[in-house]
Amino acid sequence: xxxxxxxxxxxxxxxxxxxxxxxxxxxxxxxxxxxxxxxxxxxxxxxxxxxxxxxxxxxxxxxxxxxxxxxxxxxxxxxxxxxxxxxxxxxxxxxxxxxxxxxxxxxxxxxxxxxxxxxxxxxxxxxxxxxxxxxxxxxxxxxxxxxxxxxxxxxxxxxxxxxxxxxxxxxxxxxxxxxxxxxxxxxxxxxxxxxxxxxxxxxxxxxxxxxxxxxxxxxxxxxxxxxxxxxxxxxxxxxxxxxxxxxxxxxxxxxxxxxxxxxxxxxxxxxxxxxxxxxxxxxxxxxxxxxxxxxxxxxxxxxxxxxxxxxxxxxxxxxxxxxxxxxxxxxxxxxxxxxxxxxxxxxxxxxxxxxxxxxxxxxxxxxxxxxxxxxxxxxxxxxxxxxxxxxxxxxxxxxxxxxxxxxxxxxxxxxxxxxxxxxxxxxxxxxxxxxxxxxxxx
Numbered sequence: 183x184x185x186x187x188x189x190x191x192x193x194x195x196x197x198x199x200x201x202x203x204x205x206x207x208x209x210x211x212x213x214x215x216x217x218x219x220x221x222x223x224x225x226x227x228x229x230x231x232x233x234x235x236x237x238x239x240x241x242x243x244x245x246x247x248x249x250x251x252x253x254x255x256x257x258x259x260x261x262x263x264x265x266x267x268x269x270x271x272x273x274x275x276x277x278x279x280x281x282x283x284x285x286x287x288x289x290x291x292x293x294x295x296x297x298x299x300x301x302x303x304x305x306x307x308x309x310x311x312x313x314x315x316x317x318x319x320x321x322x323x324x325x326x327x328x329x330x331x332x333x334x335x336x337x338x339x340x341x342x343x344x345x346x347x348x349x350x351x352x353x354x355x356x357x358x359x360x361x362x363x364x365x366x367x368x369x370x371x372x373x374x375x376x377x378x379x380x381x382x383x384x385x386x387x388x389x390x391x392x393x394x395x396x397x398x399x400x401x402x403x404x405x406x407x408x409x410x411x412x413x414x415x416x417x418x419x420x421x422x423x424x425x426x427x428x429x430x431x432x433x434x435x436x437x438x439x440x441x442x443x444x445x446x447x448x449x450x451x452x453x454x455x456x457x458x459x460x461x462x463x464x465x466x467x468x469x470x471x472x473x474x475x476x477x478x479x480x481x482x483x484x485x486x487x488x489x490x491x492x493x494x495x496x497x498x499x500x501x502x503x504x505x506x507x508x509x510x511x512x513x514x515x516x517x518x519x520x521x522x523x524x525x526x527x528x529x530x531x532x533x534x535x536x537x538x539x540x541x542x543x544x545x546x547x548x549x550x551x552x553x554x555x556x557x558x559x560x561x562x563x564x565x566x567x568x569x570x571x572x573x574x575x576x577x578x579x580x581x582x583x584x585x586x587x588x589x590x591x592x593x594x595x596x597x598x599x600x601x602x603x604x605x606x607x608x609x610x611x612x613x614x615x616x617x618x619x620x621x622x623x624x
């Protein structure tokens with residue numbers, strides 16, 4: 183991996199092309215724009231009402247991408263809202279992951295095509311039709327982004343799936359909601375979010391439903407009419423849906439960053455590393471799944487050694503034991519270098535956020551582990567604004583108040599067992615990445 187210390191700090195100048203005049207997806211670095219508004223949302227209890235309001239006011243089109251779209255009360259309510267928009271003539275396009283949303287796909291297909299509207303176009307990213315689908319190359323690379331864009335004016339990005347906060351697919355219902363975050367965006371930063379959602383839906387739709395559409399076209403008594411419909415579905419105009427207005431009274435700088443398998447393979451990771459290297463006072467980070475590569479770990483250690491206050495919050499209540507084992511295998515290294523380690527105890531932890539000093543913050547879907555940094559499709563927003571960083575820092579402190587800190591004196595292990603555990607985790611990560619097709623050092 184290249185050590186690019188400036189990867190997260192480049193800002194277009196007056197002489198450079200304006201953001202998004204060139205294809206945004208070809209820029210393997212964050213592109214910051216000003217004139218944005220950013221609203222922090224905690225959990226589905228805050229995200230879903232905001233999404234429902236935006237969908238109810240939609241006039242032209244809605245794009246939605248998610249890993250899990252479940253058929254519980256939260257998912258059904260969102261389907262109702264999307265159906266209502268569809269009946270008003272709003273163009274609705276949804277893409278879900280074929281593994282994460284597998285259980286709810288039959289209901290989603292029935293509900294989204296079986297009503298009085300023109301029909302919601304549902305695309306499935308890497309569908310899991312049969313057990314041998316897992317043998318196909320690339321099946322370990324899943325769609326993990328959570329995006330929603332309405333009329334090119336408002337976007338939602340974060341780590342929250344379309345499922346009730348108190349519902350866990352492995353462990354059932356819980357009394358307390360899991361901890362998670364998203365952001366509501368307005369302004370120029372909405373443009374690349376919509377471009378990403380459009381491209382993702384088109385990629386998934388071409389990969390599956392396109393074959394069915396071609397067969398239907400060949401059998402159709404009106405092939406020209408059906409061909410026009412096909413072209414309408416595929417068109418990606420830079421029209422009204424992509425226009426944004428700069429809000430002069432809102433100076434918030436924001437950048438939308440992806441992890442994909444094209445030009446932005448390590449944009450999120452490098453953005454993190456750049457911010458950590460430039461940290462002067464503090465680094466606060468939450469990641470439920472934490473097993474970063476060597477450069478990321480060294481950057482954290484170096485920051486703590488030069489006097490930066492580094493605090494990391496992991497799961498205390500484990501949803502996947504192997505994920506907890508991976509993070510715990512690094513506790514000794516982190517604690518020995520002055521990093522303070524906490525575990526969140528009240529409920530499941532799903533948040534992926536970070537705050538560096540007083541003006542850099544990120545919220546998104548990317549964990550700090552091999553799956554998110556090298557395999558899955560991920561999406562984060564980076565915000566450079568003191569007000570937003572302060573608000574997110576308050577939420578971080580509230581989470582720490584409900585967490586337990588790992589004592590460096592009693593929490594560090596000794597003997598051969600921790601060495602073997604770390605070697606086992608490293609070997610498993612290596613094998614998984616090779617099966618998933620990841621290349622290069624991690």
